[in-house]
Amino acid sequence: MAYYQRTFPPPPDSSLSETTSRRRTRRTELFFSLLLFIAFSFYFSSTLSATDLRFLPAKRPHARNLISNVMKDDFQEVTRLSRHVSSVQDSAKYQSVSVLLPDWEVLVLLSPETSLDSVEGFYCLFWNSQTSPARFSGVLPFTERTAFKCAMPNGARRPPLWQPILTKYLVKENPAKERELLRMKKLAYESISTEDDVVLFVKGVNARSRSRSPQPQDFMCVFGDAVKTPVTSCTQEVFRCSHPDLTAFTSGTDQPIKMSLQIMHQVQNRTLPSVAYYRPRQSHAQEPKLEICVCTMVYNVAKFVKEWVIYHSKIGVEKFILYDNGSEDDLQNVVNELNGDGYNVTTLLWIWPKTQEAGFSHNAIHANGCCT
Secondary structure, three states: OOOOOOOOOOOOOHHHHHHHHHHHHHHHHHHHHHHHHHHHHHHHHHHOOHHHHOOOOOOOOOHHHHHHHHHHHHHHHHHHHHHHHHHHHHHHHOOEEEEEEHHHEEEEEEOOOOOOOOOOOOEEEOOOOOEEEOEEEEEOOOOOOEEEEEEOOHHHOOOOOEOOEEEOOOOOOOOOOOOEOEEOOOEEEEEEEOOOOEEEEEEOOOHHHOOOOOOHHHEEEEEOOOEEEEEEEEEOOEEEEOOOOHHHOOOOOOOOEEEEEEEOOOOOOEEOOEOEEEOOOOOOOOOOOEOOEEEEEEOOOHHHHHHHHHHHHHOOOOEEEEEEOOOOOOHHHHHHHHHHOOOOEEEEEOOOOOOHHHHHHHHHHHHHHOEO
16 A cells, blocks of 8 residues: 655745845835935925025124234233232332241231331232231231231142242232241240340240250350350240340341340251340330239230229239230220220230240230339
8 A cells, every 4th residue: 555745845944034024124214215315305406596505704803803802911911910010029018927827827027127008908928829818916016017917728738838928919920939937836936135134935945855954055045147145044935145245236236136046956056947036125214113013915805804904903903914915806995995094004915826924924024114
């Protein structure tokens, strides 16, 4: 018995059919896109005229505007240069020395021979062209130096620290880096003369920095550039030394003489930075000495000082000496009112921070002529 076997063709490949279908779809899309492009091109070419295809003229600046811009730039440059020249002139006109105080506050002291018509409108110009307002702090009573304070901007606090320029012009120019900023932590800052010797007040020289207590032979007082006298006693910040020979100074005694302290070392002597000046003791008319005087150091106590003075006057105090440690309140007006009412109150600007004991030592010498 024979069997008949029927054969069927193999099924078509599914992947091949899908590829063929996609190709047909793409061709159809391209064909219709071409038709749309031709139609739109024909439409726009028929609606635009030749005048529509003209290019717009370029805008040329008017000659007057060019001249105005050039004049404006020249004026700004001349203004900048004039301000720069003014700030340089100020640095020569307002000669000063600057000391860094705590909390990034800068004390600016004008030279003794510098006089001012006004104390308003000053700025401290720092080495990186940043500025801050300079606040008038007063006049130092013994050297007659005008003092200002200004805050050091954050950008100028990178060492080395340079002294700012006192100016009245806000100019964005970097001043010359000529002198490094002095530090209050190691500085000769004040002096006063007696009939027998000179007392120099120095910060930063004490027993804790040495293996032994400082001795007078470790130091010399320096007057001017080369005149020296030996130190006779030293206690904390107070150093006493002999008067210099005034004939050694060619300028005489009319001009203040710079004074400092020299530390004697076996290898090399070192002179401390200084803002102190020596003045011979002035002779004054003798006045009757008062029996009871009170001295104290004050800071922003204007609202309390009137009651304090009235009370102590009633129990026998005849004279009040207030060492003002840089007050920013209405202290002087209150003192003027008290003096107008018959009280005897004197204020002295003692601007040096953290020097209370030195201030009392200074007052003991200063008030010796009027109080017993």
